Amino acid sequence: MQITITGRKVQVPDDVRAAVERKIGALDRFVGGLDRAEVVFREEKNPRITEREQVEVTLLGHGHHVRASVAGVDQHQAVDLAVGKLGKQLRKLKTRVVRRHRPNLQRDEVHHPLARLENDLVNGETAPQPAAGPEDTGWVPRIVRRKTFDLELMDPTEAVTRMQLLDHEFFLFVNADSGMPSVVYLRSDGDAGLIEIDA
Numbered sequence: 001m002q003i004t005i006t007g008r009k010v011q012v013p014d015d016v017r018a019a020v021e022r023k024i025g026a027l028d029r030f031v032g033g034l035d036r037a038e039v040v041f042r043e044e045k046n047p048r049i050t051e052r053e054q055v056e057v058t059l060l061g062h063g064h065h066v067r068a069s070v071a072g073v074d075q076h077q078a079v080d081l082a083v084g085k086l087g088k089q090l091r092k093l094k095t096r097v098v099r100r101h102r103p104n105l106q107r108d109e110v111h112h113p114l115a116r117l118e119n120d121l122v123n124g125e126t127a128p129q130p131a132a133g134p135e136d137t138g139w140v141p142r143i144v145r146r147k148t149f150d151l152e153l154m155d156p157t158e159a160v161t162r163m164q165l166l167d168h169e170f171f172l173f174v175n176a177d178s179g180m181p182s183v184v185y186l187r188s189d190g191d192a193g194l195i196e197i198d199a
Helices: 014-029 075-101 113-123 156-166
Strands: 002-007 036-043 053-061 064-072 170-175 181-186 192-196
Touching: 002 014, 014 036, 014 053, 014 075, 053 075, 064 075, 064 156, 075 156, 156 170, 156 181, 156 192
Parallel strands: 002 036
Antiparallel strands: 036 053, 053 064, 170 181, 181 192
């Protein structure tokens, strides 16, 4: 696996780089075909925050895109937390790949998260109210970052899996059922919801 390590306004010591190459490089045992890793270190400038060392790791290869972003008290701890988080996500990915190639595997219709999403879709669950902002009621969030990307055609259950692998709280995609842009999102109860366009 080719590993790129970058420090955004922080130094990354040689021992941390060696730990990243050893620990991140070992993650390809979960899923074959992960040929590239991008590791970015940052530091939170707020002195009141104890876990100031941040690391974001993105694994790429064979159509897979797995991401984890964590913070720790030092860079070594942040790397260990990221490896643990990525390990869980890669186990989910491996399970998904196995299910795709072995479609006769039984799923628990009550407890499986994708089955619960399907039930939500059937029952017409609505999106939760957005979380409150800072205490100042006049506060309006600024747009500080813009992204563009190509929407992929997939079904909602696949979109939920992709959202989990990217460690995001929502995922925008083209719904294979309707052909329209849709969004899956993480609900406060741990399940997922679906937002569709009423065309």
